[in-house]
Every structure is written in structure tokens, then in C-alpha cells.
Amino acid sequence: MNLFRRRLAALVLLCASACGPPPLPGPFTRQDIAAIADPADGAETRVQSLYHWFKPNRDPRVRPPAWVDAEMPELLKPVYHDPEDGALTEAQLWQAPSAVLYSFFETTRKTFPPVYGGFLVKPAALARDYSTESEDMKFAVGRLRSLHLERSLGGRASRAIALLEDVSRQIDGLAGSLTAGDDSRFAPSVLAVAYDARRLENVLKSPPR
DSSP: OHHHHHHHHHHHHHHHHHHOSOOOSSSOOHHHHHHHHOTTTOHHHHHHHHHHHTOTTOOTTOOOOHHHHHHHHHHTSEEEEETTTEEEEHHHHHHHHHHHHHHHHHHHHTTSOGGGTOOOOOGGGGHHHHHHHHHHHHHHHHHHHHTTOTTHHHHTHHHHHHHHHHHHHHHHHHHHHHHTTOOTTHHHHHHHHHHHHHHHHHHHHSOOO
16 A cells, blocks of 8 residues: 555656646736746836836936937927926826836736745735726826827837827726726736737837838
8 A cells, every 4th residue: 555655646746747836826827927027028127128218317228229319309308297297308208108017017016926026915905006007007198199299209109109008908907807806807917018018119129110
């Protein structure tokens, strides 16, 4: 009987090693977490980089496409007066959606396992945070539309705004479902936002259409 048990235990271990590591607790797989938060290539890192592209005195290690520096004189002109923040440049208006996206991914990190820097917070507990980020994204993207900046960014702005509007819809739907107590679409919605963030960077790195 002991021999049988040893053979059974060996078989279980063999199957476990063949199937790979056990699934993570929480809503995301390891691949999902890498797509969101990998420090070299994750969506969070990419939107942070986009934010710094539009800083006039950016860190020399940040290397945007050449067109960004060519457009900077225009981007640094004030185009909007905010009741609280005063005159805002076009560059600052383009930074705003990236700032909201970064906040969105920081909120999402709270649902990660501790080994990935999270706290395994239940998505429903973050409904208020996501609702705030939804409103902030609507405002940021709506402002770009209302100021007719579709021809900005050397001809790339129209596609960028369309992507940001899709991001806004994804975050709004996510916030609404969590507020209603439904977290079944949480991970797919977050990953859709991460995918659009990557597409946004690609659009801004590509020639205009």
C-alpha cells in the first residue's frame, strides 16, 4: 500500500510540473499582470512614458518620436482656460488622458496578489475609484473633442482621440458593472483598456494617416 501511495504521489507531482505553476489568486493570470504592469513593457509603463513625452523639460532618458519635439512649439501654446488650474497648453491637455490611465492601472494593481505588489482587493470594493476615473477620462477626452484638436499631433490626433474614446467607454462600462455588483467582466475590461493603451502608443509612434 505504501508503494502504491508513493507512486500516486509521484504521478501527481509529474502532472503538476507538466501543467505549469498553479493559477494565481485574484482575477488575473501572470500573463495578464505582465501586460498591465511589466516595468519594461506593460501598459502602465507605456502610458507613463506618453505623459512624459509632452513635458517641455522631460528627462533625457525619455525618447519620444522626433515629431513630438518638432510639434512642441505649438503644443506649448495655451489653448484652454480651466477655472481652477488657469491657462492650459495643448501638451497638458494631451497629458491628461495618460494621467487618468496611469491612475486606472494603479487602482487595478490593488487587485494583484501580494507577490506582484497588490493586496487582493476585490474589484467591487474599487467601484468608486473606477467611477472617478471614468468621469475624469470622459472630461479629458471630451475636452480634446470640444477644442477641435483632431488635426493636432502632426495628423495623428484623430486616431488617438478615437482610441481614447474607446478607453473611456471601457472604463465607464467597468465602473457601472462594479457599481451594480457584477465583476464578471472585470479582467476582460481591464485588459481591453491595456490593449488600447498599447495601440495608442503605436498610433503616436506611426506616420500620420
